[in-house]
Amino acid sequence: MQQPLAYRMRPRTLDEVVGQRQLVGEGKIIRRMVEAKMLSSMILYGPPGTGKTSIASAIAGSTRYAFRMLNAATDTKKDLQIVAEEAKMSGTVILLLDEVHRLDKTKQDFLLPHLESGKIIMIGATTENPYITINPAIRSRTQIFEVFPLQEADILQAIDQALHDKERGLGEFPVTLAEDARLHLSRATNGDLRSALNGLELAVKSTPPQEDGAIQLTRAIIEECVQRKALTHDKDGDAHYDVISAFQKSIRGSDVDAALHYLGRLVEAGDLAIICRRLMVIGYEDVGLANPNAASRTVNAVLAAERLGLPEARIPLAQVVVDLCLSPKSNSAHVALDKAIADIRNGKAGDVPNHLRDAHYKGAAELNRGIGYQYPHDFDQAWVKQQYLPDKLKDKHYYQPKMTGKYEQALAMRYQQLQEWKKHK
Incomplete structure (x- = not known):
């Protein structure tokens, strides 16, 4: 059975990695490690489909080391022993250890000396925060790097590469991908490249060719294959961003009916991750100190929505949208911070006063x-x-x-009192 497209298109070198330029771009940390031949074990953490396995594969391809893949939850200590024996016989082995946060103590104890010696270079992959879920003994022997959801341009690049690659991709198929379908594919999977590529392959292989032999992929076909509907019929592809913008601006403007309308569009499109992120921003950016409890309730609603998943997630989402809409609004805190940052960027920082400086070391008093x-x-x-x-x-x-809001009114009174004390005490 042929491997899925996402598997076949895995990068062979760092130059083929899509996205994550903060790690693999020119002059960045992982590229420096590879070019200097100074690899060390690392943990990559971030959402599914963002390139953790791809980076590990590319590191192995760029260094010509043997590359093995195991899962910390399902593979056994014996599987680790086989990798260790290979490392003893042939030199360094790069081990991609998926779900590394589920590494039990027995496997960990076996693995630690091999990480110390450098015979096994472990690249742990996890969707969990390693600072919370990874045992300190492993954490102290690795560098931790965060990977982020891919940008639209990154996924578009990968789609185009897959359609043109005749060796590993879909280049042998006479595919015509409509532009609105291409855009929807890049957006509907929320930065998950694996889902985008596998949806594309399903669309190509399940769509009968036209009379001229061409495989015409429309937006409707892509919607079906990734199970995400587009927001509206929009030939320029801007509806996705327009609805998100209208959603936040409606909440900011306290129009609860409009906000629920745009929430409905986003729910129908299946954009749970985007809804949750936007609501978190709104809770702090637009409501802020006028009603800080609303921000806390937003966090709880987002956690519930993420755990429930759609369609039930719409229930806590609707509740928090009404809450945020009808709450008093204040952007005073982040506006104040932006003013401070502007001064810093314009060279107006200045030295920390001596009496505030750290005094917890020998010679500080002198x-x-x-x-x-x-x-x-x-x-x-x-x-x-x-x-x-x-x-x-x-x-x-x-x-x-x-x-x-009453909360910020109280803060304002305290602020004014402190200003008066500064003048007169």
Whole structure:
């Protein structure tokens, strides 16, 4: 049986890796390790279909080391022993260990000395946060790199490569892929390249050719093969982004009916990941300090939606959309931060005042570090007048409170009180 298209199109060198340029691009960490022949074990973590296995395969191809693949959950200690024996006989082996977070203690204890010696270079792959789920003994012997969902341009590039590659791809098939179908394929899988390529292969091999022999792939065919409907009939392919934009702007504008309409479109398109991410942003960007509990409720609703999956996910999503729509709004916190970042980027940072500098090392006092710092908890109201900003910014004010919610009204009163104390105490 022929391997799936996504498997056949795995990159053979780093130059063939699609996306993840922050790791494999020119001058980036994994490329440097390969070019310097200084590979070390690593853990790649991120969503499915984002290139973890592809990076491991490309590293092996670029270094000419043997490449083996195991699963920490299903493969046994004996399987690890076979890899270790191969490493002893033939030199270094690159081991892609999928679901590395499920490595039990017996397998871990066997693997550790081989990682120490460098005979086995482990590339662990996981969708779980390794700082939480990976045993410290393994974590301390690896470098941890995060991979991200691929961008639309990355998936379009991979689709085009697969359609033209006659050796590993679909180049032998006379395929005509309509542009709106191509765009939908790049967007509907939410950055999961494996799903996009396997959906494309299913479409090609299950669509009868026309009388002239050509295989015409329409958007309707792609929708069926990836099981995601397009948002609207939009020949320019902008509807996807237009609906997401209208969704956030409707919530920001407190129009609950419009927001539910656009939520319905996104639910029908199956874009759960996009909905969840956008709601998290809205909770903090648009509601913010006017109602911080709404942001917390948004996080809980998103967790519930992700666990439930569609169609049931629509229930907590609808609830939180109504909540965010009808909540008071404030963007004061992130606007204040953006002003501070703008000063920093324009060279207006300045030195940290000496009395705030770290004094927890020998010789700090001789450098005047930490001298004169007053501990606020030693004073009434847990406050004492002292300078915190650098000298060149000491009179700068970034935060401008809004009076749109009871919580921020209380913060504004406290802020004003502190300003008065600074003037008169």
